[in-house]
Amino acid sequence: METETPAKLPAPATRDKEKQGTSASRRRGPGILIFVVVLLVLAVLAWWYFNRQLRERDDARIDELATQVSDLGRANEQLRRDIDSVRARANDAESMNRGIREEVLSFAERSRSLEDAVAHLAEQRLNNRDVMALNEAEFILQLAGERLALFRDAHGAVAAYRLADSALAAAEDPLFASVRQTISAEMQALDAAKPxxxxxxxxxxxxxxxxxxxxxxxxxxxxxxxxxxAERSRLREILDQFVRISHDxxxxxxxxxxxxxxxxxxxxxxxxxxxxxxxxxxxxxxxxxxxxxxxxxxxxxxxxxxxxxxxxxxxxxxxxxxAPALPELGTALNELRNLRTTRALAHPMKPVPTPLEVSPGGEPKP
Missing domain, CATH: 1.20.920 (Histone Acetyltransferase; Chain A)
Structure with missing residues (x-):
């Protein structure tokens, strides 16, 4: 069995120090509590002040947001009115564009008909001008041949041939270039005769x-x-001194x-x-x-x-x-007539197209 050893008792100095510590701790206890309470109060006040500042700031932001929302509402309303106006204008523009499209289609059809008519007129103008030039050249060549045959007027025939050559030069069809060469050859033949x-x-x-x-x-x-x-005799010369006889x-x-x-x-x-x-x-x-x-x-x-x-x-x-020996004319005239006959068979005259009438809806009328 173990025997318990009795505890040693503290010394008197040690007991005094413990007493002082206990009394000091007893004195510090209420101060610490007060300090903690003050800290808590300060923390609560700080929390309350912070919350108040946040609330005021949130209220200001809420008011600002409310103002912005109100402005956005008014702007949205104005935008809606503008959109309605634009939509109405768009509808009007669409209807107008539809009418313009119909008119453009009708104008396009009319312009096509007009282009065809103008092209035909231009072709007819060229054909008519060529026909007039060829008629003039043929008439002048025939006139030159007749003048040379009737009056032997070579220079008049050369002048007529120059006029016929200028008339053929006005024609735009290159088919008649050979006729001009024949005319030049006949003119050279007339000049060579030296009339x-x-x-x-x-x-x-x-x-x-x-x-x-x-x-x-x-x-x-x-x-x-x-x-x-007449021969005069000596006796007649003597008599002529006194009497002069003449025959009227x-x-x-x-x-x-x-x-x-x-x-x-x-x-x-x-x-x-x-x-x-x-x-x-x-x-x-x-x-x-x-x-x-x-x-x-x-x-x-x-x-x-x-x-x-x-x-x-x-x-x-x-x-x-x-009137020296002059060459025979008529080669150029015969060549011109043959070429005109060939051209008339190859390019017959086309009938004039009737322009189409177009309705307001853009559909052509027959």
């Missing part, structure tokens, strides 16, 4: 008629001797007595040469020029330069052929 220049010859004859007024006349004795070129047997005798009459007769012969030139009468032209040459030679002084020039001009005119 008498009608305008230049007429001017030369007119200048000769005007120049007759300034030509010096022969003396009376020379004119009588020239007018009567035609124009040369009259011309020998009258200077004005001589100039007039030569002018008449030149006029006859002009008439023969217009008629393309080679024989009459040569006879008239030769008569004028004989009249100038018989009545005017051959030593004067003007008389010599006049005689040389008359000799040149008498020696120039009025």
């Amino acid at each position: 008498l220049q009608t305008a230049a010859t007429l001017k030369s004859l007119a200048d000769l008629r005007v120049g007759l007024l300034g030509l010096p006349m022969k003396s009376a004795a020379e004119r009588v001797t020239t007018a009567t070129p 047997d035609g124009a040369p005798a009259l011309a020998a007595r009258d200077e004005k009459l001589s100039r007039s007769l030569i002018a008449i012969d030149l006029r006859a040469a002009e008439a023969a030139l217009f008629a393309r009468d080679q024989e009459a032209f040569e006879d008239a020029v030769k008569r004028a040459h004989a009249g100038v030679e018989a009545n005017f002084d051959s030593n004067a330069p003007a008389v010599r020039t006049t005689l040389a001009t008359l000799e040149h005119l008498a020696a120039t052929p009025l």
Whole structure:
């Protein structure tokens, strides 16, 4: 068996210290409690103040949010009214667009009909212009051939061929380019024949008629001797000193007595040469020029330069052929007619289309 050892008793100093500690702890106990209570009160006050601040802040935010919600409500209401207005306008615009679409469809149909009509008119205009140019060229070519055959007027035929070539140049169909080449070949053939220049010859004859007024006349004795070129005997020359006998047997005798009459007769012969030139009468032209040459030679002084020039001009005119051998025309005319016939068979005339009437709904009417 174990025996319990008796506890040792504390010393007196130790007991005093324990007593002091106990009394001190007894004194600190209410202070700590008060401190804890104050802390709790402060914590409660802080919590209450914080909650109040949060509540006030939340109330302010709630008021602000309420204001914003109210503003959003009013804006939403205004937006709804605007949307209704826009929807009404959209409906009006849709109905208007529907009407415009119908009108556009009708305009499109009318414009198509108009384009077809304009295209046909343009084609007809080109065809009509080509037809007019071809008609003109054919008529001029036929006229040139007839003038050359009737009057032997090569220069008039060349001028007519130039007009026909310009008329064919106005046609836009390249099919007739070969006809222009044939026309050029026939013009070159006419130029190669070297026909008498009608305008230049007429001017030369007119200048000769005007120049007759300034030509010096022969003396009376020379004119009588020239007018009567018969052989004279010695006895007749002696008798001529006392008695002069002459025969009035035609124009040369009259011309020998009258200077004005001589100039007039030569002018008449030149006029006859002009008439023969217009008629393309080679024989009459040569006879008239030769008569004028004989009249100038018989009545005017051959030593004067003007008389010599006049005689040389008359000799040149008498020696120039009025209508030389000219080529046959008609190749270009026949080629043009054949091409026109071929073109008419290949491209027949189309009937004019009737424009369609379009209803307001855009549907074409027959």
